[in-house]
Amino acid sequence: MVFDPEKIYSVTLGIIGGGQLGKMLAQKAKTMGLRVVVLDPTPLSPAGEVCDKQIVSDFFDLDGFLEIAGESDVLTYEFEHISASYLKELEDRGHIVRPSSNTLEIIQDKRRQKEFLESHDIPVTPFMGVDDLDGLKEAVKSLGIPAMLKTSKGGYDGKGNYLIEEDIEESLKRAYEELGGDKNSLYLENHIDFQMEVSVMAARNNKGEIVIYPVAHNIHHESILHTTTVPSSLPRSVVEKVKELSAEIMALYGDVGIFGIEYFVDQKDEVFVNEIAPRPHNSGHYTIEACDVSQFETHLRAILDLPLVNPTLLRPAVMVNLLGEKKGKPVAKGLGRALEIEGLSLHLYRKNETRPGRKMGHFTVTANTVADAKEKADKAFEVLRIIGE
Template sequence: MVRIGIVGGGQLAKMMAQEARKLGFEVAVLDPQEKCPACGLADYKITASFMDGDKIRELAEISDVLTYDIEHVNVKVLKELEEEGYPVYPSPRILEVIQDKLVQMEVMRKARIPVPKFVRADREELKEKAREFGFPLVQKTRKGGYDGKGVMVIKTEEELDKLLPADSMLQEFVNIEKEIAVMVARDQYGNVEVYPVVEMVFNEANILDFLVVPARIPEDKAEEAQEIAMRVVKALDGVGIFGIEMFLDKDGRILLNEIAPRPHNSGHYTIEACMTSQFEQHVRAITGLPLGSSELLVPAVMFNLLGEGYGKPKVVGLKEALSYPGVYVHVYGKPVVRPLRKMGHVTVVNKDLEKALEIAHKVKGIIKVVGNGS
């Protein structure tokens, strides 16, 4: 029996494990939390830091293939394991590129992927580089940023004091028409399945607020976005599922924003709306199985359930939310609520996209995950 080892035990690992178990595979996870979302589905659990090389090696030794649900892990050890012959997908070489936003953009530019204008800006020269680059601009710290963290928009010279004190990449401020994303699956033999283009709307904290699929953009632009996404994954020689986030600007340009070498928030809709979910697709790719169809079966809207307050989670409004047709609720099982923490998501499917949007906006005002304050 194949055993999949996952570095990380969060919601992505949980949904990955659900698909692995359906195919008869065993699952082992490594996560610092004693009660992580994937724990209940794992055959083996190692409680350890994502940086604990010895424990990652222990996970590899009890698994047939290694993968991960988070980028901020011990890449050095994963590279050593790969060199020793342990199957690790996607390759930790890709992870090394992705972890550094500057390197990520440099690699993509070299591969002739359309990217926004950018420059390197080390911590001690941030203000000088920003003045040279011109305003407005976007600062992205090279490492550690996610869900809007490590990003700062600087519109004028008077705002230079807002710069984050870290080695960074300065990027052009793109005049965005829509933020879009495409999931791409690629197997060990180079076969590719590309998913539909989705459009994303972000909240003030720069966390995905809701997602619409298919994206309401011209068909030629959708095809262009899919082609770029496939080229990105091919340039990385990636194996597994990849989330490719892009900008469609007001001049009609499509520019790469960021790459996620794992299942991604923008692909959650695939569970209910597509022939093969992003999670099953990832399991298939890393275990040598044929890829499934990425066909969209029905339009969908997805939104995140973000935590409100602190403490033990309580889901409010579940019964009323599920009274609407086509509503699917996923609660991740995280033991503690924090404000804006991703506690779950809701997908609404309907043959009429506008009807799906209408229901999603109603349900979004009904269902909440709140902390009990303790």
């Protein structure tokens, strides 16, 4: 289906997932004149509060998928942990899903994702599939330690990961059992001595046009993204290598929408793909304030067959995630002091409960230089906390 831009007022966008990514996507869709329907199991989800209608349904409930598809001209999703087979059923019934169920099926299984990329000569972190405890032992022998054992499906923000630091049977058995190896598909990933973790937001439309955002430097705390800084300090040659790989990956999948592509850059400036997400991404939040077109607008342009424009970084920026501290009703401590900082833009997700490690919001600081943005971001992070009461 090709959308007529002049009929955009009659278009309904369906978003599967009502979290913060769905919320920011819905907000942008509303500014573009779209009607928005969201599916999420949590009533009054963050996206549900800003859309035209929320369908309260599980992500593995065919009836819910059929309901949202019946109201939507095009369907998209804000995270991967949903039923790809039900999306395929919707496509078989003539509904438009972007990115497609085939792409989601490959990407949501991280082991399969890495096998797919490797088979097309895309450099990935060295890995081996693990089908049983003996397979784990063989993988550790081959890859060495330290190494990260991961579940193929369902893992995010450090969940589904187990760092193996000892090559002894007791440790390997503990890791295997901790991740439910008897029930779950696993793989072992080599620990790369990286100098930097970076990511790129890349988008492709139905015409095959591809646009690439700046390379962003990411820092994680306990496997959860803490800060994203743009532009990165990588040499120009490495930046170009990352961008070229990103364009190659988008052409390889041949799908429509925006993808978040994470990389490791090792001490020799070699680049390895870590993970891919077929949707807007946490590390792309900075684009709202720091670029002339946000990741959310680009995603909408792509899935609605609208022209893509090459994004321009207007100012250096630092994005900082705000995680919950203590369980309870969210309270933003230090809010007033943080908002005194010039160049700071605050996003609170309005989740109804905070708990340790839960993403409750983020802020982005833009400035004339990266150093100035970092200094202001550090100052804001010192005073701003989301706690539960």
